[in-house]
Amino acid sequence: MPSASELLDIALSAAAAGAAVLAEAADERDASPDALGLRTKGASGDVVTEIDLRAERAIRAVIAEHRPDDEVSGEEYATTGTGSALRWSIDPLDGTSNFVRGLPHYGSSVAVQDVSSGTWLAGVVHAPELEHVYSAGAGLGAYRESRGTRRRLHGPAADATPVLLAVGFSYDAEQRARQLTDLPARMSAFTDLRSVGSAALGLCLVAEGSVDAFIETDLYEFDWAAGALIAEEAGLIVKRPATMRGGIVAHPPHLPVD
16 A cells, blocks of 8 residues: 555646646636636536646546556546446546636545545645645645645634535535525524635635635535545544445634534
């Protein structure tokens, strides 16, 4: 079994390959929005582009080069390599709606798990337009590299103000209505609200201390796999869903969130 550090190096390379596709595609988008190959999948508002597919192929190619027998599960393509000791969970473009509308909060997310124990070993969220690369390895801490500067992440300060809650909303109308109904009670411990539009980056924002907690109640594993480990390695309490689809909560010990 490779070490967490070795797996993190592969995850960094794989996420960088996906992010490079996104960066090139952002220029294409600005020149001609029709170049995205936009279509809707599932619920209204849940969109996929040709860029999602290209980025996932780039990520899978890097993983296959280094770990050809590992299982790989992604958002856009079928799972491959089932039955292996390690499983990669990838979201080639988390924050697709942001990307389509020209907002900078999107990126490629890559994480790897020890199948037998369920332990997440490494995770990377690479946001090319923000020029941020968030990363973590099990037991190695969480970091953000940006414009040549690398710093360790420790979550929000206990005396941070204003106290910000980051949330995400489902594309499903009924789920979204429930989320909005629950918000007033959740806001009792917070002074303001943010919705980033990317679960992966929402978790990373808590890890770096830009917001104080993140909650989203309707996600798939590839949405949170890397970001959850980054938040955890930054010292946050992370409650993952027990199934491939469900809700996630990340918060510091000094700020309990129901």
